[in-house]
Structures are given as structure tokens and as C-alpha cells.
Amino acid sequence: MSHLSHLLVVAPLVGLVSWFIVPLAKRAFRYLPPGPKGLPFIGDVKHASDQSWLASPQRKDDYGDTVDLQLNLFRNVLTHLSGELMYLSVFGQGILVVNSQRVAVDLLEKRSNIYSDRPRYISFNEFLTENLTFAFTGYGDLYATRHSVFFLRLFPIDGAGSGVLQWKASRNLSYQTSTPSRVVKAIMLALSLMKSSLMKKHFQRHAWSIILSINYHLPPVESEDDPVIVGVVNHVERAARELRPGARLVEYFPWMRYVPSRFAKWKRDAQYWFIQDSLRHEPLLSKVADDLAKGIDQPSFGATLIKNQGKYHLSERERAWLVGDMLSAGGNTTSTTLHWWLLALLAHPEVQVLAQAELDEVVGCARPPTFADLPSLPYIRAMVKEALRWSPTAPFGVPRASSADDWYEGMFIPKGTIIFPNMRVINFETAVFGVDSARFNPARYLDEKGRVKVVMEGREEGHMTFGYGRRVCPGRLVAEGTLGIDFATLLWALRFERPEGAQGELDVHTLVHTGIGANGHPAPFECKAVPRFAEAEVLLKEALNLYE
Ligand code: HEM
Numbered sequence: 001m002s003h004l005s006h007l008l009v010v011a012p013l014v015g016l017v018s019w020f021i022v023p024l025a026k027r028a029f030r031y032l033p034p035g036p037k038g039l040p041f042i043g044d045v046k047h048a049s050d051q052s053w054l055a056s057p058q059r060k061d062d063y064g065d066t067v068d069l070q071l072n073l074f075r076n077v078l079t080h081l082s083g084e085l086m087y088l089s090v091f092g093q094g095i096l097v098v099n100s101q102r103v104a105v106d107l108l109e110k111r112s113n114i115y116s117d118r119p120r121y122i123s124f125n126e127f128l129t130e131n132l133t134f135a136f137t138g139y140g141d142l143y144a145t146r147h148s149v150f151f152l153r154l155f156p157i158d159g160a161g162s163g164v165l166q167w168k169a170s171r172n173l174s175y176q177t178s179t180p181s182r183v184v185k186a187i188m189l190a191l192s193l194m195k196s197s198l199m200k201k202h203f204q205r206h207a208w209s210i211i212l213s214i215n216y217h218l219p220p221v222e223s224e225d226d227p228v229i230v231g232v233v234n235h236v237e238r239a240a241r242e243l244r245p246g247a248r249l250v251e252y253f254p255w256m257r258y259v260p261s262r263f264a265k266w267k268r269d270a271q272y273w274f275i276q277d278s279l280r281h282e283p284l285l286s287k288v289a290d291d292l293a294k295g296i297d298q299p300s301f302g303a304t305l306i307k308n309q310g311k312y313h314l315s316e317r318e319r320a321w322l323v324g325d326m327l328s329a330g331g332n333t334t335s336t337t338l339h340w341w342l343l344a345l346l347a348h349p350e351v352q353v354l355a356q357a358e359l360d361e362v363v364g365c366a367r368p369p370t371f372a373d374l375p376s377l378p379y380i381r382a383m384v385k386e387a388l389r390w391s392p393t394a395p396f397g398v399p400r401a402s403s404a405d406d407w408y409e410g411m412f413i414p415k416g417t418i419i420f421p422n423m424r425v426i427n428f429e430t431a432v433f434g435v436d437s438a439r440f441n442p443a444r445y446l447d448e449k450g451r452v453k454v455v456m457e458g459r460e461e462g463h464m465t466f467g468y469g470r471r472v473c474p475g476r477l478v479a480e481g482t483l484g485i486d487f488a489t490l491l492w493a494l495r496f497e498r499p500e501g502a503q504g505e506l507d508v509h510t511l512v513h514t515g516i517g518a519n520g521h522p523a524p525f526e527c528k529a530v531p532r533f534a535e536a537e538v539l540l541k542e543a544l545n546l547y548e
Contacts, residue, residue: 033085033096033411034063043089045246051520052511055395055424059086060099085411091252094417097396101429101464104421107408108400108468116470117401119418122250122257124242127270129277132321135329135398139470145312146322149305181213182481183370184547185220186489187540190368193494193529194537200339200521207335208232210482211327216284217298231280232327238273239328243399278317281324285316301326330475333393334482336519340391341383341487343522344440345496347506351442352496355379356532359492365533368543369488371481377488378452382445384483385452389427389463390440392511392520396420397467427463432456440508493536494529502526 038044047053060083084100098104108115117139125131137143189206193199201224208229209221221229241247248266250256261268288302297303302323305312309319345352358379363369374381400419407413428437432455433444445462447453455462461480466473473479490496498506511520531537 031411032094033087033413035087035089035097036063038089041091043091043093045090048088048090048095049244049246051395054097054420055392055422055511055520057425057428059083059097059422060425085408087417090246093252094414096402096413096417096419098419098421099425101426101432103408104426104464104468107406107413107419108421111406112469114402114404114406115400115419117403118471119399119401120251121243122254123248123266123270124239126257127267128238128242128274129321130274132318133325133328134322135325139403145314149312149322182210182485183368183489184544185210185213186485187368187544188220189486190489190493191537191540191544193490194531197526197528199342199527199529200335203335203338204233204331205229206486207333207338207482208327208331210334210478211330213300214478215301215323215326216288217300217303218284228280228284231277232331235273235277235280236328236332242270277324278320281320282317285320285323326475329473330478332519333475334479336393336521337387337391337479337483338486340393340522341387341483342496342527343506343508343525344387344390346498346525346527347508348440351383351440352491355383355442355487355491356495359488363488363492365535366539368492368540369485371485373488374484378446378450379442380488380491381452381484382442383487384480385445385462386440386442387483387487388461388465388479389433391465392424394465395422395424395511395520397423398471400471421464421468423465427465490529493532493540495532497528497530499526499528 036044036047038047053059063083063086084098084103086097086099088095088097098107118136120138121136125133125136129136131137131142134146137146185206189202192202192206196202205221205224205226209218212218212221212228224230250266256264257267259267261271285302285306288298288300289306291298292303292306305319305323314322358377359369362376363373369377397420400421402413402415402417402419405413405415427433430437436444445452445455454460461476466476466479506525507523510523512523
């Protein structure tokens with residue numbers, strides 16, 4: 001045999017071995033990232049369903065050293081992960097908690113082709129929402145179509161829409177306008193807080209009211225008993241329950257999805273609520289379509305989507321859910337951040353004093369602030385960043401899933417693993433945010449001249465709360481704008497205090513939650529809002545009249 005014929009025989013064999021045998025052998029010698037062992041068969045249900053346990057920075061120490069300097073047979077690299085990854089298994093389903101910005105970027109951004117999927121969640125995706133929620137759409141063609149809706153900037157720039165785009169543009173000092181609808185809602189929130197101490201309720205109504213006007217150009221919602229608001233609150237709570245690890249056995253035994261509904265209450269309920277939620281979403285968008293047909297063209301996400309529907313080939317129900325889903329994605333997240341921010345103000349009174357000094361100097365006492373003031377309010381803008389960084393609103397973001405087997409620094413990450421970026425740990429990394437990273441301190445985002453500075457290279461937001469890479473939150477500008485005008489208006493009008501006689505240290509650590517993917521609220525606390533000056537209420541009402 002000539003050298004050439006040898007080569008012709010050997011080369012395909014080598015190719016076959018490296019393509020087929022090596023991955024198999026690698027699987028056999030795979031090292032899963034470290035983590036608690038759990039019980040035989042069921043695995044670690046207990047820890048996986050305990051969000052506070054998972055989110056605790058202590059886990060980084062608990063599972064840090066166990067894999068130090070581990071020799072990987074196939075890559076010949078020395079691995080030193082120092083608690084950056086923690087792996088749990090529940091009925092064989094792998095869950096990977098990512099505890100560092102370095103690893104989160106490596107996996108969720110640099111390997112986004114593998115880590116941009118969402119978990120399957122049979123009960124939630126297939127029955128409760130019939131795969132119609134955008135945030136839980138699997139990564140693929142359908143996702144690309146739905147995503148393009150956001151890409152084309154369907155959030156309108158004017159009127160009820162994303163005032164923050166104007167704020168961002170106004171940074172260039174070329175586009176100085178305010179957004180009446182957002183300012184009106186911030187003023188209404190301030191007036192409501194003056195009258196009652198049900199802060200959490202007011203924050204929720206306010207945040208949902210904003211999304212309703214962005215989505216459908218609806219007027220502000222006056223009461224938390226509004227049927228649309230009640231419907232969304234219930235939907236979000238149901239969704240959170242379904243998404244809790246261990247909530248439904250069908251997630252671990254997928255054959256259970258074929259059990260007839262009459263024998264499976266979970267399935268019957270999910271199917272019932274899917275119809276109810278569709279009946280809530282659809283009329284809202286139909287009303288926008290009817291208005292457009294009558295020539296009433298008000299700026300809203302829904303109107304823009306309807307006008308562009310020829311480009312997307314989405315069914316009527318799909319469109320209604322795509323728009324309606326913004327209520328779930330954007331309402332609770334924003335109101336929960338407001339709730340944490342309030343707690344932070346009470347725990348750090350000096351921050352409130354500094355913000356109010358800035359407002360007094362820039363805005364004065366004769367009128368409430370507008371979007372046009374925000375470029376001149378660096379402390380308030382820094383406070384938006386700090387509130388988003390510090391609040392564990394979405395402590396694990398929205399879970400991702402891996403769509404292929406992967407190896408990372410000697411560790412094996414099986415296909416289908418659910419990935420939780422541990423935002424509370426990542427946003428507190430001392431190397432980035434300093435040794436006082438656990439403290440609420442907006443000044444960390446200001447330079448020595450008091451200007452907003454970049455603390456994370458290439459990331460203008462300055463935190464990771466909106467997630468990573470291809471699935472980063474498309475509502476982040478909306479959220480930033482809402483928080484900016486809200487903080488400015490509320491602190492201009494009100495001083496937040498603990499009621500007389502309130503004792504003890506405020507609990508800024510406890511995370512009250514209903515499930516993974518749900519928002520983490522602070523433990524209940526009392527607060528009162530006191531007008532800062534006698535004319536505040538009158539001036540707010542006058543400003544409101546100006547916008548009407
Ligand atoms: C404080 C407010 C908010 C926070 C903390 C937040 C956080 C997040 C996070 C962590 C994700 C997952 C990103 C990832 O997988 O890497 C996400 C996704 C998403 N957010 Fe937000 N969000 C907020 C406000 C909003 C608003 C106001 C809207 C809409 C108006 C919105 C719409 C969405 C949607 C549609 C997704 C799914 C994106 C996808 O799967 O591709 N969010 N958000």
C-alpha cells in the first residue's frame with residue numbers, strides 16, 4: 001500500500017473516532033460542576049425550590065473549592081472555578097446556577113448559540129399559554145419572527161410610548177421634549193402616595209397603567225380593582241406557581257402530558273386559564289384595531305403591530321398575546337423595583353437628602369420635574385442604575401436552557417440544563433462595584449465631577465439586571481425611563497419616612513417570592529409619604545391639568 005492509500009484509509013478513521021468516539025468518551029468522563037448532592041432519584045428538590053438559598057452569596061463559598069485544580073483528561077486544562085458554577089439535579093433535570101459575570105458572559109453571550117433557549121416548562125408553555133408568550137418562546141425561527149417585532153422598534157417614540165427614547169436622545173441635546181403620558185402617571189402616583197400608605201398596591205397599579213398605555217393607548221388606571229389589572233395580577237401569580245421547580249411532576253415525567261384532562265386537574269386548570277387569559281388579551285387589541293379602522297390612530301405598540309402585521313404573519317391570537325405579554329413582563333418588574341427602592345431610601349436616609357438637594361437646585365419648587373430635566377439630574381439617573389443593580393427584582397433573570405451538550409473549563413454541561421444567572425451575586429461583585437457593593441449608594445455611578453460614569457466597560461446600564469446577549473430585556477429603556485421620571489417626581493414632592501414608633505433595623509435581605517421567574521419582593525415594611533412643602537399637592541394638580 002502506498003502512503004497515499006494509507007492516508008485514505010487512516011484519515012476517515014481518525015475523523016470518525018474524533019467525531020463519534022471522543023464525545024462519547026468525554027461524556028463517560030464528564031465532570032458536572034459542583035453542587036449539593038441531593039437524595040437518590042428525586043435529587044435536590046428542597047434546595048432547587050428555595051430561591052433565597054440559591055441566590056445567597058454563601059453558595060459561592062460552599063461550592064467553591066471542591067473542584068479547584070481538577071485535571072481534565074481530554075482538554076488537559078487546570079480548572080479553577082471558585083464557586084462560579086453550582087449544579088443541582090431535580091428528578092434528573094440539571095439546574096446550573098451561574099455565580100459570576102465572567103462565566104455568565106462566557107456562556108450566555110459568547111456561546112449564545114447554545115444558551116439562548118428557554119426551558120420547556122410543559123405545564124406553563126404547552127397548556128397555560130399554548131407557547132404564545134414571547135419571553136418563554138424557544139430559541140428558533142418562531143423566536144426570530146417574534147423578536148423582529150421588537151427589533152423594528154415597535155415601541156412608539158411619541159405620546160404614550162417610550163419617553164425614555166426621548167430622554168436618551170436628549171442626552172445629545174438635540175431633542176428636548178417631555179413625554180406627557182409618563183409625567184402624568186408619575187404625578188398621579190405621587191398624589192396617591194400622599195393619600196394612602198398602600199405603597200405596593202400603588203406601585204403595581206402605576207406600572208401596569210404605563211404598560212397599558214404603551215400597549216393600547218389606554219388612559220391611566222384609577223383603581224387596583226380594575227378588572228384588567230386584577231386579571232394580570234392573577235396571571236402573573238399563576239405563571240410564577242407553574243414555573244417553580246418541582247411544582248408539576250409533568251416537568252420530570254413528560255409522558256404525563258398525555259393524561260386526559262379529566263384525570264389531571266393541573267392540565268384542566270391550565271387549559272381553562274389559557275382561554276380566560278386569551279379572552280382578556282384579545283378584546284384589548286381588537287379595540288385598537290377597531291379604532292384604526294375608524295381612522296383613530298393613537299400611538300401604541302398594538303397599533304404599530306397591527307399596521308405592520310403583513311410583515312410578520314402572526315395569527316390574531318398570537319398578536320394579542322405578544323402585546324398582552326408585555327403586561328406580565330414589564331409591570332411587576334417595574335413595580336417591584338420601585339418597592340425595593342423605597343426600602344433602600346428608608347434604610348439610607350442620606351441618599352434621599354442628596355437626591356432632594358439636586359432636585360431643589362435643578363428643578364426648584366415652582367413646578368414638578370419633566371423628562372427634559374433628567375439630563376441635568378445625574379444623581380437621579382445614577383439612582384436609577386443603583387436601584388436596578390441593588391434590587392433583587394428578578395433574582396435569576398428569566399431562566400435559560402442549553403440546547404446542546406457543552407464543556408466549560410473542564411466541566412460538562414448537559415443539553416437541556418436550566419441556567420439561572422444569579423443576579424444578586426453578579427450585581428454585587430466587589431471587583432466591579434467595590435467592597436461596599438451590598439450597600440445602596442447611587443454615588444458609585446458618579447465620577448469626581450458628579451457626572452454619570454461607566455462602571456462596566458461596554459455596558460451602559462452598569463449592571464446585569466436586564467440579562468444577557470440575544471435575550472436581553474427589550475423593555476429596558478422603557479423601565480429606565482419610568483424609574484427616572486418616577487424617582488424625580490416622587491422625591492420632588494415627598495419625603496419618605498418610617499412611621500413614628502417604627503423600631504428595629506429594616507430587613508433589606510429577605511426575598512419574598514412565589515417562584516423562579518417570579519419577582520422577589522422585599523419583606524413587608526411600613527412607610528409614610530410626607531409632602532415636602534405646603535404647595536406640593538397644588539402644584540402637582542396644576543401640572544396634571546396642564547397635560548389634560
Ligand atoms: C425593572 C424592570 C425590568 C427588569 C428588571 C427586567 C428584567 C428582564 C430580564 C432579566 C429578562 C431576561 C433576559 C435574559 O434572558 O437574559 C427580561 C426579558 C424580557 N423583558 Fe424585561 N425587565 C424589566 C422591564 C421590562 C419592561 C418594561 C418590558 C416591556 C415593556 C419588558 C419586557 C421583556 C420581554 C418581552 C422579555 C423577554 C425577552 C426574550 O425572551 O427575548 N421588561 N427582562
